Amino acid sequence: MAGGFDLQALLNGVLANDQRALGRAITLVENDAPVAADILDALYPHTGKARRIGITGPPGAGKSTLTAALIRKFREAHLSLGIVAVDPTSPFSGGAVLGDRVRMTEFSLDRQVFVRSMASRGHLGGLSARAQEVADVLDAAGRDIVLFETVGVGQTELDIAGAVDTTVVVLVPESGDIIQTMKAGLMEIADIFVVNKADRDGADKLARELSMALHLRIKEAPSREIPVLKTSAESGEGIEALLTEIDSHFNDVDGSGQLLQKRLDRIEKRIISDIELRLKGRFWNDEKRKALAERLPAVTRKELSPRALADFLWEMGNDK
Amino acid sequence: MAGGFDLQALLNGVLANDQRALGRAITLVENDAPVAADILDALYPHTGKARRIGITGPPGAGKSTLTAALIRKFREAHLSLGIVAVDPTSPFSGGAVLGDRVRMTEFSLDRQVFVRSMASRGHLGGLSARAQEVADVLDAAGRDIVLFETVGVGQTELDIAGAVDTTVVVLVPESGDIIQTMKAGLMEIADIFVVNKADRDGADKLARELSMALHLRIKEAPSREIPVLKTSAESGEGIEALLTEIDSHFNDVDGSGQLLQKRLDRIEKRIISDIELRLKGRFWNDEKRKALAERLPAVTRKELSPRALADFLWEMGNDK
Numbered sequence: 001m002a003g004g005f006d007l008q009a010l011l012n013g014v015l016a017n018d019q020r021a022l023g024r025a026i027t028l029v030e031n032d033a034p035v036a037a038d039i040l041d042a043l044y045p046h047t048g049k050a051r052r053i054g055i056t057g058p059p060g061a062g063k064s065t066l067t068a069a070l071i072r073k074f075r076e077a078h079l080s081l082g083i084v085a086v087d088p089t090s091p092f093s094g095g096a097v098l099g100d101r102v103r104m105t106e107f108s109l110d111r112q113v114f115v116r117s118m119a120s121r122g123h124l125g126g127l128s129a130r131a132q133e134v135a136d137v138l139d140a141a142g143r144d145i146v147l148f149e150t151v152g153v154g155q156t157e158l159d160i161a162g163a164v165d166t167t168v169v170v171l172v173p174e175s176g177d178i179i180q181t182m183k184a185g186l187m188e189i190a191d192i193f194v195v196n197k198a199d200r201d202g203a204d205k206l207a208r209e210l211s212m213a214l215h216l217r218i219k220e221a222p223s224r225e226i227p228v229l230k231t232s233a234e235s236g237e238g239i240e241a242l243l244t245e246i247d248s249h250f251n252d253v254d255g256s257g258q259l260l261q262k263r264l265d266r267i268e269k270r271i272i273s274d275i276e277l278r279l280k281g282r283f284w285n286d287e288k289r290k291a292l293a294e295r296l297p298a299v300t301r302k303e304l305s306p307r308a309l310a311d312f313l314w315e316m317g318n319d320k
Numbered sequence: 321m322a323g324g325f326d327l328q329a330l331l332n333g334v335l336a337n338d339q340r341a342l343g344r345a346i347t348l349v350e351n352d353a354p355v356a357a358d359i360l361d362a363l364y365p366h367t368g369k370a371r372r373i374g375i376t377g378p379p380g381a382g383k384s385t386l387t388a389a390l391i392r393k394f395r396e397a398h399l400s401l402g403i404v405a406v407d408p409t410s411p412f413s414g415g416a417v418l419g420d421r422v423r424m425t426e427f428s429l430d431r432q433v434f435v436r437s438m439a440s441r442g443h444l445g446g447l448s449a450r451a452q453e454v455a456d457v458l459d460a461a462g463r464d465i466v467l468f469e470t471v472g473v474g475q476t477e478l479d480i481a482g483a484v485d486t487t488v489v490v491l492v493p494e495s496g497d498i499i500q501t502m503k504a505g506l507m508e509i510a511d512i513f514v515v516n517k518a519d520r521d522g523a524d525k526l527a528r529e530l531s532m533a534l535h536l537r538i539k540e541a542p543s544r545e546i547p548v549l550k551t552s553a554e555s556g557e558g559i560e561a562l563l564t565e566i567d568s569h570f571n572d573v574d575g576s577g578q579l580l581q582k583r584l585d586r587i588e589k590r591i592i593s594d595i596e597l598r599l600k601g602r603f604w605n606d607e608k609r610k611a612l613a614e615r616l617p618a619v620t621r622k623e624l625s626p627r628a629l630a631d632f633l634w635e636m637g638n639d640k
Binding site for chain 1: 359361364365367368378379380386432442456487494495535580583584588590591592594595596598599603612616617619620622625627628629634
């Protein structure tokens with residue numbers, strides 16, 4: 001097809017794990033190009049083999065250094081990887097000091113490590129869906145591991161972190177106490193806790209508090225024990241143990257049927273968020289945007305409440 | 321009205337700045353009770369007098385201590401306040417170490433300081449709308465100042481922080497470098513930057529970097545200069561200067577007509593998010609929830625892609 005777009009060639013390239021085809025397909029999916037639906041439908045039957053691992057935690061917890069250390073270990077075991085970075089403070093997604101970024105170049109020549117960073121803004125709420133679709137492309141290409149790196153504070157980022165087989169929550173003594181961690185919703189998504197920068201003051205205390213809080217939770221609702229590990233990603237200390245825990249968690253949930261349930265939940269959330277994007281897209285036509293703009297001044301003049309204007313727009317109907 | 325709910329009495333109580341009526345009305349609005357729409361419509365003409373100030377920044381930046389210091393200053397000037405805390409790490413919203421919480425009790429006997437903390441989870445995306453409605457109730461009650469305290473990382477929290485007249489972004493040297501701040505979207509919402517814990521290493525460097533970055537931005541799009549202040553909320557250093565800057569910012573935007581535009585934008589966003597909540601509520605009926613549950617296993621078996629199932633649900637129509 002001279003000059004045209006050859007979908008089949010692109011799909012073949014992705015399925016053959018070709019780096020260029022992969023990059024191109026992912027860009028199309030990330031940008032929600034018209035052809036994205038065809039790409040994803042065609043690749044979908046080839047997904048499900050990759051293990052999806054989430055690395056999340058507050059800014060400054062050393063997630064990127066830890067991710068890099070894990071990548072090295074996976075590569076030693078000859079596993080191929082795809083990394084989806086949705087953390088504005090991560091060197092993988094470009095938002096870090098120069099030193100960090102330079103450190104990341106160690107993977108730039110390794111064709112078995114594909115890194116894609118996604119902006120956390122400008123996705124109109126569709127970021128979680130897009131990130132998972134990017135993971136599907138990497139999965140279909142045969143990558144053994146897909147790693148998501150997110151900053152676990154916002155709801156979208158928590159959604160992404162939860163959309164994996166195993167979620168690792170990384171904390172440091174400076175990232176706050178146990179109550180903050182609970183309030184941020186990190187307790188609910190963690191399969192494994194890591195106290196990173198373990199040589200710092202307060203690391204032992206944080207690890208102890210986490211273990212105690214987790215122990216109390218297990219009493220309420222017995223389930224798999226959530227391990228609390230101490231690492232020093234800089235020195236490599238504890239990384240091997242973390243890898244063992246990740247494997248052990250995966251094997252446990254796989255063996256118990258929980259993995260299937262997790263994946264079912266994940267797909268359900270994706271479909272619901274897809275529907276929500278469509279609802280917005282259909283409702284907001286030119287006529288309604290115009291009506292909103294025309295009536296807004298009446299709201300500022302207090303002649304109309306915000307709810308009353310929403311009612312008015314709603315009454316305009318929203319079919320087609 | 322024996323045993324019944326007397327809306328008019330509640331409204332009168334709010335308009336008379338009665339603490340109990342205020343608490344009750346806010347709870348009804350926060351929980352989106354059926355009567356919330358009536359309360360808000362009735363109070364809406366009485367809003368618009370309160371100055372709305374947002375205090376935001378990453379966890380650990382000392383926002384609560386700074387907020388407390390500001391409250392003290394406003395009280396010295398005999399201004400009444402409403403505080404809406406949507407920060408999971410804030411002592412105002414309950415997520416902090418005991419010492420912080422004890423410190424906050426200093427306002428518990430002052431009837432001119434009304435504090436309401438809102439959970440950042442479980443609001444189905446309606447948190448930003450609810451927080452602003454709570455502010456409307458405080459505004460209608462005649463509170464001179466409404467302070468929002470949020471952790472500026474997630475999109476919802478940024479939305480709330482942006483829904484004010486003046487946004488103060490609080491950073492500390494530990495909260496990361498200038499690129500991280502830019503990536504997190506804090507550059508775009510800040511009217512005033514505060515480098516808190518100014519006695520720590522790196523405070524001067526961060527302040528200098530911020531000033532330089534802001535200077536570059538002003539060259540691109542000339543607007544009001546965004547000041548960078550150094551404070552130490554613990555010792556009270558710089559708080560007076562911050563208050564002066566907040567006043568100066570408010571007077572500038574008020575005088576130039578920008579305040580009106582800001583408030584217009586804010587109302588527009590509220591209406592859009594209200595509509596989105598309604599769209600979701602209408603689409604998801606029992607029939608569609610059932611169809612989703614029944615067909616999900618086919619997606620896990622790869623017989624159907626997530627998009628194809630979304631298409632199926634979409635085709636079921638979404639009227640009524």
